[in-house]
Amino acid sequence: MYHPKETTEIGAGLRYPIKDVMKTTTMYRHETTDLRGLGRMGHSGFFGTLGFFILSSAILGNTVFLNKAWAQTTAPPEVTHREQVAYKEEKGALPDGTGYLIRIPEEWNGTLIRDLDYVARVGQQGRADRYEHLLNSGYALAGTGRHPLRQWQYDPAREISKLDLVLDRFEATYGEPERVIQFGCSGGGHVSLAVAEDFSDRIDGSVVLSGHTPVWIMNSFLDGWFALQSLLGEYYVEAGHGPASDLAITELLSDGSSNPSGHGMTGSLPEAWRKAFDAAQESPEGRARMALAFVLGQWPAWMADDTSKPDLNNVEELQEAMYHSLLRLSQSPGGEARIMFENSAQGQQLSWNENVDYAEFYENGNPALKNAVEQLYQEAGLDLQADIQKINDMPGVLASSHAMEYWSAPGRTIVGDPKIPVIRLHSLGDYQIPYTLMLGYEDLVAENGNSDLLRTALIRSTGHCTESAISTAESTAAIEVLNRRLDAGEWPSTEAKDLNALANSLGTGTPARFMPLGGHDVGEYNRAWVPAASSQDN
Known part of the structure; x- marks a missing residue:
């Protein structure tokens, strides 16, 4: 059985290689310790009179060695005044250079939220x-x-193994949490799904925000x-x-035109596509053909932040929205982060x-849209x-x-078989990951008889993973819904009106925009892929 830890350089039998790894642990205090919003308060006063200190650790296997001399002789850091409550912070780098961060509040409720992107996103506006x-x-x-x-x-399987190392460190220092929730957006959303299916032994539930699945998204x-x-x-x-021939969409070159994150490109290729969209928009024929692509790809018409959500019954509004959406998509020809996805398996399609x-x-x-x-x-x-036949007659792409x-390996895809409760949110107008991937997963989970472990919700927004795409109120409501499912063994209502009421009750000062699927459904998601049944005619 494949397991991510067994395929990394870490080596079987070692949670960490024989290597000193520097980390810093700091206590931050703030005068305000009011705990707003949700959360079951436990472990009150967990840190008590814990002072400030910096420690160095060398970790071998499961044993932690503290450099007591360092801790005793190093002056404590200055108190940092923040908006947050008092918390203890540990940060450092894992052996392969992956950064990690742990923050634990003085009044910890016993639940740990684990996120693939915590290091970067905790500091991003x-x-x-x-x-x-x-x-x-x-x-x-x-x-x-x-x-x-x-x-x-x-x-992503390797990323899961790194998250397991962080959980090892957390437990070694702070003890085992009462509950662990996997949480993440985009690639972190995929990790949350994969953990729920294949690596759930240490996780109680998953929150998935605008999650992708690599093969699914690239095919869509x-x-x-x-x-x-x-x-x-x-x-x-x-x-x-x-x-x-300027208008390439696959086998894209790693020539530096892709942004360092793997998302978005600069240079001649995206510029060529923008010119193609502008030219097509000038004629009724071009406008019709651009719209056809949205139906075949099962993309939302509305993906540009600077446009209003179109009326599904207004063809002119829909077409205008699709044109602006294509201009936004032009930054990633062939699909969001295609170069990154194509690079992953040694450059294979x-x-x-x-x-x-x-x-x-x-x-x-x-x-x-039809x-x-x-x-x-x-x-x-x-x-x-005739146009659909023309597309069918074009030389196809082979995987x-x-x-x-x-x-096909666990962690790198999903098969609709979660072992723990999952709540999945998606922005209707997410330009990086079409919301229809969520619909396809919901159907696959139902086919496997696992519907009781999944709830989904759609959000009336554009963007991707930012506050404008999924607000603090909305993501926190998802955690609260999951907590209620874990506590009671059954889901509370996840109807849009009830989710909005819950989100608005949390005191975040951010919007709640959950919406029913309504007219945004599709007949069937075209690109659900399960490795055991994979073939190039699905």
Whole structure:
């Protein structure tokens, strides 16, 4: 059985290699210790008269050796006044260079929130508020940063193993938490799903915010981008921008044009796509064909922050929203972070559409977007079925068997078999990860008879993982819902109106925008992939 820890350089039998690892532990105090919002308060006065100190540790196996001389002779740090309650902080680097951070409030409620992206996001404007609120509410927080080589070596299974090391450190110093919740957004959301399915022995429940699944997301993006590549080249060429071959979507080069995070690109490729979208927008035919890509890819029409949510019954509003969404998507041709995903399995392709019938995919599309496409095609005097056939006739993309084997491993994909309760939220207009991945997972979980372990909720917002996409109120409400499920053994209501009432009651000062799925459903998510049943005709 594959296990992430057994495939890293850490080595079987060692939680840490034989190496001194410097860490710092600091106590921060603030005059305000009121714990706002949710949280079951336990471990009151856990730290009591704990003073300030810095310690150095060398960790071998499960044994922790404290450098007492250092602790006794090093002057305590100055008190730092913050908005948060008093808390103790430990930070450092794991043996492979991955940063980690632990914060535990003086009045700890016994629950630990573990997050893949805690190191970076706790200090980011637009993302830090949710962590501050959780700390103020009595939760301990721990997690990692993303490794600087992630763009070339992305491996969520490995990331899970690093989170396990952080949990080892937490337990060695502070004891075993009463409850551990895996929490994360985007790649952290995928980790939360994978932990719930394959590595749940130390975790009680998972909160998933706008989570991706690597093969699923790359195939969903491939479908829409393949349609755009098949149908928009003529507008790019006619406008005098260059040959259609400029409009690449797969096998992208690691030439430095991708941003260090792996998200977004600069240079000639995204610029070429922006020109193609602008050219296509000038004609009824181009506008109709861009809309078709949204149906085939099962993308939301609304993904640009500077636009209003379109009325699903207003074709003009939908088309305008889709155009602006494409301009935003142009920063990541072929799909968000495609270079990173393609680099992961030694540069081998993980997405495919050979033998895909896009006529069938069209039938599974969102009804409102299909209606818009059909009206736009009629107004343009185009044959919709002829265009779909043209896409089908284009040379398809083949996945590498090596890549499929790589992505089949536990931790790197999901199969709809959670072992612990999971609540999953998604922004309707998330431009990096279509919300339809959440719908596909919900269906897969139901097929496996696991619906009692999953609840999902949609949020009326655009953006990705920021406060504007998923607010502190919304993410904290998800934790509260999960806590109630873990306490009572059954879910409270997750209807949109009830989630909004709960979120508004938490005193975060941030919006609650949960919404029913309504007209945003699809017939069936086209790209659910389960390794045991994988083939290139699914």
